[in-house]
Amino acid sequence: MHKFYDDLKEFILKQEETTKKILIPYYETLLQLESYSEMKELLNNYTCLDDVEYVESDNCWLIGTFEIHNNALGVVYKIQLELGDMTGGYCKCSSSDEFFNVKHKCCGIECDFYVPRISITKESNIINHDFLGLERDLWALEEKWMTDYEKEALRKRNIEKALELETQIKKLQNDLCMIQTQL
Secondary structure, eight states, X not given: OOHHHHHHHHHHHTXXXXXXXXXXXXXXXXXXXXXXXXXXXXXXXXXXXXXXXXXXXXXXXXXXXXXXXXXXXXXXXXXXXXXXXXXXXXXXXXXXXXXXXXXXXXXXXXXXXXXXXXXXXXXEOOOOOOOOSOHHHHHHHHHHHHHHHHHHHHHHHHHHHHHHXXXXXXXXXXXXXXXXXXX
């Protein structure tokens, strides 16, 4: 087993019981991907447990996200833990059924449950750049930007006003023509 999975297991085991119970099915789902070619890059770039962070989600379909940071490469892998499709149907299990699990009060076969789903994305840092200049240079640029923005906004307002006036003039000219023809 790859060090990433060992470290992730260690990370999960250190969590509170409720969080641990939530994360274990996702760990098992992620473990199923170990031999997938799509995982090769993440596993090769993984360095240590210090690079792993878990962020809980308020979204009911997104449980949380594991973020694996590799600062040397400027890459963050995000493993989203999602509620997948619901499989099975309404649970009709009884204690006399084969495979009945007393703890879960279910056989766990063809009963409704949301399948854990893993979605992995990669964010890479394209460039790091600091502003070249002094703070006062930024002040001047900000002032110019605001001045240019205000000039553009004024120009747009003037165009709109001109269009409104042209429309009013045409209407008044039409009204004048109608009145003149009635005289």
